[in-house]
Amino acid sequence: MTRSRGGTDGTPLLSVRDLRTRIRTDDGWLHAVDGVSFDVDRGETVCLVGESGSGKSVTCESLTGLVPQPPAEVSSDAVEFDGESVADRSEAELRSIRGRRIAHVFQNPQSALDPVYTVGEQVTEPIRIHEDVSRSTARDRAVDLLRRVGIPRAGERLDSHPHEFSGGMQQRIAIAVALAGDPDLLIADEPTTAVDVTVQARLLDLFRSIAGDGTSMLLVTHDLRVVAAVADRVLVMYGGTIVERGPVEAVFSDPSHPYTQALFDSYGVSDGASIAERTARGEIPTDGCRFRAECPHAVDECAGGAQPAFRSVADSSDHAASCVHYGPDGDPSAIRENATSPMDSRAERGAERRSTDPAESPATPTPDTEGERR
Numbered sequence: 450m451t452r453s454r455g456g457t458d459g460t461p462l463l464s465v466r467d468l469r470t471r472i473r474t475d476d477g478w479l480h481a482v483d484g485v486s487f488d489v490d491r492g493e494t495v496c497l498v499g500e501s502g503s504g505k506s507v508t509c510e511s512l513t514g515l516v517p518q519p520p521a522e523v524s525s526d527a528v529e530f531d532g533e534s535v536a537d538r539s540e541a542e543l544r545s546i547r548g549r550r551i552a553h554v555f556q557n558p559q560s561a562l563d564p565v566y567t568v569g570e571q572v573t574e575p576i577r578i579h580e581d582v583s584r585s586t587a588r589d590r591a592v593d594l595l596r597r598v599g600i601p602r603a604g605e606r607l608d609s610h611p612h613e614f615s616g617g618m619q620q621r622i623a624i625a626v627a628l629a630g631d632p633d634l635l636i637a638d639e640p641t642t643a644v645d646v647t648v649q650a651r652l653l654d655l656f657r658s659i660a661g662d663g664t665s666m667l668l669v670t671h672d673l674r675v676v677a678a679v680a681d682r683v684l685v686m687y688g689g690t691i692v693e694r695g696p697v698e699a700v701f702s703d704p705s706h707p708y709t710q711a712l713f714d715s716y717g718v719s720d721g722a723s724i725a726e727r728t729a730r731g732e733i734p735t736d737g738c739r740f741r742a743e744c745p746h747a748v749d750e751c752a753g754g755a756q757p758a759f760r761s762v763a764d765s766s767d768h769a770a771s772c773v774h775y776g777p778d779g780d781p782s783a784i785r786e787n788a789t790s791p792m793d794s795r796a797e798r799g800a801e802r803r804s805t806d807p808a809e810s811p812a813t814p815t816p817d818t819e820g821e822r823r
């Protein structure tokens with residue numbers, strides 16, 4: 450296969466066009482992912498946000514053949530990774546790509562770690578597959594990596610089994626395993642959900658450092674602090690479709706799709722850290738704008754056909770919403786006046802003020818892990 454794309458010319462590392470995943474259920478086909486398109490550029494961190502059931506996990510799992518087919522059926526116009534199509538690869542080829550070039554981290558570390566093998570064996574294996582190094586070199590690398598993800602006394606603990614670690618430690622070990630093969634793209638699906646607040650803060654710090662190293666990331670999270678801290682761009686999902694996309698500063702300061710506004714509003718009123726509690730009210734339409742049944746601004750044009758075309762909002766060309774009100778005949782002024790930043794609603798609740806630089810802004814203590822980093 451010819452390679453037309455170099456490493457630094459600004460072309461996307463991952464390019465997804467019209468991804469559709471439907472799942473056969475007792476009640477018929479469920480359109481879990483219904484025409485999703487996005488890019489992840491080299492070195493970029495893209496966060497996928499949206500309420501429970503919106504299709505975030507199925508999107509991630511569909512990219513590298515992790516959704517079981519059947520009951521699912523995955524189709525797309527294109528899924529390209531590093532300039533080559535991965536949409537039509539065999540299961541064996543996908544497994545090889547998954548191990549080496551695209552690594553996944555899931556919410557539940559138990560699913561990633563094998564209880565039978567020691568932590569050292571599990572971190573060392575991808576290193577040895579990836580780089581043809583001796584056992585002792587691979588062990589040294591494993592210790593470095595475990596230190597970097599914040600496992601204290603990593604050298605002494607290589608021969609421990611996963612169950613000897615806390616849940617938060619297991620999640621960090623799972624991230625170390627994912628990073629061990631030096632992937633180009635890390636796909637992390639709610640990696641901070643199953644751990645306590647202190648560990649979340651440490652993981653946040655870790656993800657920032659991974660992003661700083663130039664690893665591309667596609668991150669699913671309910672925690673908007675994580676998004677503010679690590680994202681370059683944000684994709685907002687509802688009902689199997691992306692409804693808004695843009696640079697994190699633009700989407701957070703000027704949420705433009707009525708769903709994004711509703712989602713961000715729900716962030717300020719719960720425990721402040723999660724949008725997981727928001728769920729769709731009632732049946733979600735399967736054509737036109739999926740959000741119209743709940744939308745305070747719905748009009749007749751929102752129904753029928755494909756989802757509304759993406760339109761630039763304000764003057765930023767890469768901040769766009771799939772909403773008829775931003776079209777040539779629309780008038781978004783009534784929508785825009787409702788917009789409040791999720792970071793503003795935190796500020797109102799007495800949390801830390803939002804900084805203009807998202808990398809500086811999270812209301813999260815930064816743990817002192819500097820000494821453990823390499």
Ligand SMILES: Nc1ncnc2c1ncn2[C@@H]1O[C@H](COP(=O)(O)OP(=O)(O)OP(=O)(O)O)[C@@H](O)[C@H]1O
Pocket residue numbers: 472473474479481499500501502503504505506507508520
């Ligand atoms: N194996 C499956 N069989 C049937 N339905 C499924 C299956 N996997 C996912 N779904 C459905 O597909 C839809 C999208 O699910 P998905 O897990 O992608 O949501 P999500 O956005 O990741 O939600 P959460 O935030 O809760 O993780 C949901 O309605 C879900 O119930």
Ligand code: NI
Pocket residue numbers: 505506507638
């Ligand atoms: Ni999910």
